[in-house]
Amino acid sequence: MKKLDKYIIKTFFGPFLFIFSVLFFIFIVNIIWTQMSQLTGKGLTYWEISKFLFYLGINVVSMVLPLTILLSSIMTFGDFGERYELAAMKAAGISLVRVMMPLFLTVSLLSGILFLFSNNVIPDFQRKAKNMMYNIISSKPAINFTPGVFIDQITGFSVKFDKISGEKSEKLEGVFLHKNASPYDDQQTIIAKTGKFAPAADRNYLKLILYNGFVFTDNITNKPYEERKKQPNQSIKFDTLVYHFDISELINNAIEKEKITDDYRFQTYSEVNETLVKNRKGNITTLNSIASPVISQTNNYVEYIDKTKSKDKIKEPYKIDTLKSQKKLEVLYAAYNKIEALKTSIDSNQSAINDTIKTHNKIVMYQQRIISYSFTCIIFFMIGASLGSIIRKGGMGLPVVISIIIFIIFYVLNLSVENLSWKGTLNPYLAAWIPNIVLFPFSIWLTYKALTDSQLFDIEKYKALFKPLIERFSKPKEHERYQ
Numbered sequence: 297m298k299k300l301d302k303y304i305i306k307t308f309f310g311p312f313l314f315i316f317s318v319l320f321f322i323f324i325v326n327i328i329w330t331q332m333s334q335l336t337g338k339g340l341t342y343w344e345i346s347k348f349l350f351y352l353g354i355n356v357v358s359m360v361l362p363l364t365i366l367l368s369s370i371m372t373f374g375d376f377g378e379r380y381e382l383a384a385m386k387a388a389g390i391s392l393v394r395v396m397m398p399l400f401l402t403v404s405l406l407s408g409i410l411f412l413f414s415n416n417v418i419p420d421f422q423r424k425a426k427n428m429m430y431n432i433i434s435s436k437p438a439i440n441f442t443p444g445v446f447i448d449q450i451t452g453f454s455v456k457f458d459k460i461s462g463e464k465s466e467k468l469e470g471v472f473l474h475k476n477a478s479p480y481d482d483q484q485t486i487i488a489k490t491g492k493f494a495p496a497a498d499r500n501y502l503k504l505i506l507y508n509g510f511v512f513t514d515n516i517t518n519k520p521y522e523e524r525k526k527q528p529n530q531s532i533k534f535d536t537l538v539y540h541f542d543i544s545e546l547i548n549n550a551i552e553k554e555k556i557t558d559d560y561r562f563q564t565y566s567e568v569n570e571t572l573v574k575n576r577k578g579n580i581t582t583l584n585s586i587a588s589p590v591i592s593q594t595n596n597y598v599e600y601i602d603k604t605k606s607k608d609k610i611k612e613p614y615k616i617d618t619l620k621s622q623k624k625l626e627v628l629y630a631a632y633n634k635i636e637a638l639k640t641s642i643d644s645n646q647s648a649i650n651d652t653i654k655t656h657n658k659i660v661m662y663q664q665r666i667i668s669y670s671f672t673c674i675i676f677f678m679i680g681a682s683l684g685s686i687i688r689k690g691g692m693g694l695p696v697v698i699s700i701i702i703f704i705i706f707y708v709l710n711l712s713v714e715n716l717s718w719k720g721t722l723n724p725y726l727a728a729w730i731p732n733i734v735l736f737p738f739s740i741w742l743t744y745k746a747l748t749d750s751q752l753f754d755i756e757k758y759k760a761l762f763k764p765l766i767e768r769f770s771k772p773k774e775h776e777r778y779q
Contacts (some may be wrong), residue, residue, distance in 0.1 A: 300390075301398040307375065308399050312368040317363055323356040324349065351425035358414050358669045362706075365403055366676035367699040372399070373684025382685055392747055396681050400674075409674040414666045415564050421619065423562040450474055457491075466493040471506055473539070483514040488537070502541040509534060560659045568663040575659060579652050650720065656716045659726040664728030670708070671732050675739045682742035706731050 328349060376382040376395075385395055399610040446456045458470025475484040488509025496503035511532045560571050683698060709731040717727035 300385075304372075304398050305402055308368060308372045308402065311371045312364060315367050315371075316360060316364040317353065317591060319360045320353070320356065324353045324361060326353055327356070348425060348428050350423045351428060354421040355418055355425075358418065361406065361410050362669060362672045362676045363699070363703050365406065365673050366680045366702060369399065369403075369677050369680030369695065370684040370687075373681050374687060374689045375684075377685055377688025392685060399675065399681065403673055403677040407670040408710065410673060411667060411670040414669065419562045419564060421560070426562070462492075468492060471504075471509065485512045486537070486539070487509070487512070496540060504539045504541065506537040507541065509537065527753070540630070558601065560662060565666050568659060572656075572659055572663070575656055579656060582652055583649065591636065653720040654718045657720070657727075659685055659760070660724035661714060661717055661728045664725060668728050668732055672735075675732060675735050676702075678739035678743050679735065682739070682746035685746045686742070702735075706735060709734060 358724045373382065376385075381391075382395070386392070443457055443460050446454050452475060454476055456470075456472045457468045459468070461467045461469075469489065471486070471488040471491045475482075477483050486506065486509060488506035490508060491504060494503045494505055511534065512533070513530045560568055563571060621720040680699070681701060687698070713722060713727040713730045716722040717724045733767040
C-alpha cells in the first residue's frame, strides 16, 4: 500500500506544481497590469520593480492554493477514472475513501502550511510592499506634486507649481523654488513662468528645465552685517535654466525604511486580537461622543436622570396655540431650522458610524480569513476528488471548466458577504465563514455520490427521468408513409 500511496501523491503533485505556477503567474500579471502605471517613469531599476511586485504578489497565494487544489484533485481522480485505474483499485478491494486518504492528509498538511504562511509570511511581505510603495512615491516627487501647494520632499528646497499638465505631468507653469538655507547661508529663490521635467542621465537626480524667469540671491556668506545692509539682493534674468535636484538619499536609503507599521494587515492572528480589543474601546469612545450631542440637540429638556437624580418635573414653557401669529411663525421657523440642522448632524453622524463599523468588520474578516482559507483547501479537495471520480475525465478540458465555475461561485460569495459585512448588515465572523458553510454540505453530498458510484453526469439518466413528462406534452408522430 505504501507504493500505491506514493504513486497517488506523485500523480497529484505533477499537475499541482504546474497549475500553481500558471495561476500564480496569471495573478501576478494582473497585479503588474494594475500597478505598473504607478512604477514607470520613476527611475526605478528592474530589480526594485521585480522585488516590489514579488512582495505584492505573495498575497495571492491564499487564493491560488485552494483553486490549485481543486483543479489538481479533479484532474488526478479524473485521470484515474479515465485510465481505469480507479476501477482496478476498487476491484482489488481498495475503497475510494482509502484512495483519497493519502491526498486528504497531504492537503491537510498544505492547509496547515497555508495557515502558517498567511499568519506569518504574508503580513510581513505586505508590510514590505506597502512601505516600498510609500517610499517609491516619496522618492520621486516629480509625479506627485500637487498644483498650488508647497512641498518639501526634495531635500533642501521648498517647491510649488501653479499648474501641472502633459501626458506624464512633465509641463509646469508658475514655478517657485526656494532654497531652505540657514540664516548664515546664502539665500536663493528661483521664479519661472514655465518649465518641464526631463529624464536625467543619473537616476539619482531629478532634472528640471526652467524658462523665462529670475534667480534672486542674497549673498551673506562671510560678510559683516553692515556690508550686507549696503548690498541689495542680486537678481539674474534667464531664458533657460537647467536645475538638478539630488534625490539619491531618498532613493537609495529610504526604499526599505518601514514608515508604516500600524496596519492590521501587517499583523498575525494573535496580534489582530489585541488590535480588535483596542479598536472596540476606541469605537465605544467614538460612539459616545456621537451620541451625546444628538441627545442634547434632540430635546433641550432631556436630562440624564441616572446622573443628576433630579426629581423636578419638566414643565412645558409655553403652548404654541396661545402665541400670536408673528411669534408663532418665529417659533416655527426656529424649529424648522433646528430640525434641518439636526438632519445634517444625523447624516454626518451616520457616516461616521458606518465608517467605524466598516473598519471594525474589515479587521475581523481579515483575521478570520487567515483560518477560513485553510479550511477552504480541504473542502475544495473533497469537491475536486469526488467530481474527478464521477466524471472520469482528466486533462485540461472539462475539469478546468468545472473548477472555474466552482471557484467563481466561491469568489462571488466571498465578495457578496464582504460587502454586506462592511455595510453592517451581516456579522463579520459569520461573513468570513459563509462561503465554507455553503460549500461544505455540497462537498459532503458529492463525496457520498462518489462513494455510491452515482452517475451524476449521465445525460441519459436525466433524459429517462423527464421522459414521462416529455411524452405527456408531446404529440405522437405518424410514420411518413401514412402522411
